[in-house]
Amino acid sequence: MKILRSVSIEKKEIDELICNKCKKAFKKGIEFPTMKIHSFEVAFRFGGKYSLEKVEFELCEDCLSDLFDSFEIEPIRGVWSKIRTS
Ligand SMILES: [Zn+2]
Numbered sequence: 001m002k003i004l005r006s007v008s009i010e011k012k013e014i015d016e017l018i019c020n021k022c023k024k025a026f027k028k029g030i031e032f033p034t035m036k037i038h039s040f041e042v043a044f045r046f047g048g049k050y051s052l053e054k055v056e057f058e059l060c061e062d063c064l065s066d067l068f069d070s071f072e073i074e075p076i077r078g079v080w081s082k083i084r085t086s
Contacts, residue, residue, distance in 0.1 A: 019060040026060070036061045 026037045044050040
C-alpha cells in the first residue's frame with residue numbers, strides 16, 4: 001500500500017519571447033498567435049566550435065528574413081507539413 005500526500009509542483013509557462021538578435025519582445029496572448037517569433041534549438045555534434053553544446057534562441061520574422069537574405073543559396077521553402085525531415 002502506498003500512502004500518498006499532495007505536493008505542489010511549480011509549472012512555468014512562457015510569458016514573453018524576445019528575439020535574440022534585435023531584442024524585439026512578443027508577449028503571450030495577442031502577439032503569440034501571430035507567430036512572428038520562432039524558437040530554435042541546435043544540438044551540435046562532437047567536434048567543431050560548439051562540440052556537444054545545445055544552443056537555444058529566438059528569432060523574429062524580420063531577423064529571419066535578414067538571415068535568409070544573407071544566404072548565398074536560398075533555403076528550401078514550402079508548406080511546412082510537406083517538407084521532408086529526413
Ligand atoms: Zn529580431
